Amino acid sequence: MAHIALEEGMPGITGAFAFRPETAKPMRELAEILLRGPNTLTSAERETIAAVVSHGNECRFCQLSHSAAAAEHRGGREADYAWIEAVKANPAGADVSPKLRALLQIAGKVREGGKQVTAADIEAARERGATDVEIHDTVLIAAAFSMYNRYVDGLATWQPEDAASYRPMGKRMAHEGYARSSAEAVGARS
Amino acid sequence: MAHIALEEGMPGITGAFAFRPETAKPMRELAEILLRGPNTLTSAERETIAAVVSHGNECRFCQLSHSAAAAEHRGGREADYAWIEAVKANPAGADVSPKLRALLQIAGKVREGGKQVTAADIEAARERGATDVEIHDTVLIAAAFSMYNRYVDGLATWQPEDAASYRPMGKRMAHEGYARSSAEAVGARS
Numbered sequence: 001m002a003h004i005a006l007e008e009g010m011p012g013i014t015g016a017f018a019f020r021p022e023t024a025k026p027m028r029e030l031a032e033i034l035l036r037g038p039n040t041l042t043s044a045e046r047e048t049i050a051a052v053v054s055h056g057n058e059c060r061f062c063q064l065s066h067s068a069a070a071a072e073h074r075g076g077r078e079a080d081y082a083w084i085e086a087v088k089a090n091p092a093g094a095d096v097s098p099k100l101r102a103l104l105q106i107a108g109k110v111r112e113g114g115k116q117v118t119a120a121d122i123e124a125a126r127e128r129g130a131t132d133v134e135i136h137d138t139v140l141i142a143a144a145f146s147m148y149n150r151y152v153d154g155l156a157t158w159q160p161e162d163a164a165s166y167r168p169m170g171k172r173m174a175h176e177g178y179a180r181s182s183a184e185a186v187g188a189r190s
Numbered sequence: 191m192a193h194i195a196l197e198e199g200m201p202g203i204t205g206a207f208a209f210r211p212e213t214a215k216p217m218r219e220l221a222e223i224l225l226r227g228p229n230t231l232t233s234a235e236r237e238t239i240a241a242v243v244s245h246g247n248e249c250r251f252c253q254l255s256h257s258a259a260a261a262e263h264r265g266g267r268e269a270d271y272a273w274i275e276a277v278k279a280n281p282a283g284a285d286v287s288p289k290l291r292a293l294l295q296i297a298g299k300v301r302e303g304g305k306q307v308t309a310a311d312i313e314a315a316r317e318r319g320a321t322d323v324e325i326h327d328t329v330l331i332a333a334a335f336s337m338y339n340r341y342v343d344g345l346a347t348w349q350p351e352d353a354a355s356y357r358p359m360g361k362r363m364a365h366e367g368y369a370r371s372s373a374e375a376v377g378a379r380s
Contacts (some may be wrong), residue, residue: 003307003312020323023327025216033216057303106344113248115248136206136210136345137210137213147333149304150301151304151330153304
């Protein structure tokens with residue numbers, strides 16, 4: 001049971017968003033810009049950063065839903081779902097571009113704490129082609145999921161048990177996005 | 191030096207906001223609602239939660255600026271500045287209402303990780319008069335500062351050395367707020 005009176009049957013962050021629409025609005029907008037807005041990083045890459053950070057923070061709802069979003073951005077095949085599981089299990093050895101591998105390293109440090117990021121981490125990402133905006137957005141995605149993860153688990157929100165029910169959620173997140181109102185919340189009452 | 195090319199002389203988060211106005215907008219809106227929006231918790235109480243979380247995360251820019259905002263909301267006397275320093279040093283024994291002391295306990299747990307919050311922490315806050323919205327907002331303020339702190343330090347933003355220069359910043363944050371555009375950013379080029 002959630003720590004406060006959230007509407008039943010709304011999974012994870014959607015129940016919290018419905019409880020407090022005032023704060024949901026900027027939080028949804030931030031996710032939409034970071035994960036689906038115009039960017040030289042693909043949405044699949046940005047959802048992968050979100051999934052890896054959420055996995056590190058052991059937030060089941062966020063890591064499964066954003067893993068599904070990453071997989072859906074890549075085509076939604078079983079191989080894509082297997083791929084994101086492998087990336088989360090071992091980001092440093094992941095089957096991704098050298099640039100994304102370096103950005104995942106930065107994201108992992110930000111998750112632990114902002115001061116953990118070193119000049120060498122930044123230099124490694126730059127050498128692999130990362131721009132300043134890409135580094136900025138990686139830091140902010142990791143920081144933002146340090147918020148979303150704590151929000152979801154700090155309220156003890158209800159979360160579906162079976163991994164399969166996160167796939168339709170990920171599909172909607174990938175293709176319809178985050179900016180809709182709480183009344184039509186992603187995954188609501190699914 | 192910051193990890194990416196932020197404009198020089200803009201302290202802490204203001205330089206990052208100016209670098210990426212698209213993400214600055216929802217981040218400013220969230221801070222404005224959480225810290226200055228209509229609420230049964232006073233702005234002084236909410237800024238105190240923000241300062242305590244930022245102190246725990248060792249984010250010098252955020253903890254000094256939000257400490258100043260908390261002190262300014264209480265009147266801005268030397269005693270108010272001394273008071274917030276004492277609260278940060280020992281939140282569990284702080285000279286605050288029993289309700290705020292219980293909410294600071296929840297915020298401290300959220301800072302460590304969402305799953306650290308127990309039913310007993312929530313019950314203690316309820317027994318001291320906290321409502322569901324107050325508990326929700328405490329969790330979200332602590333989660334949001336887990337983001338802002340990581341954003342500020344993960345980019346290695348420039349931060350004024352002397353504690354005194356955070357006072358005019360805190361005064362503006364308390365009395366003018368967070369919702370202004372990046373061009374007129376709080377503390378910009380001060």
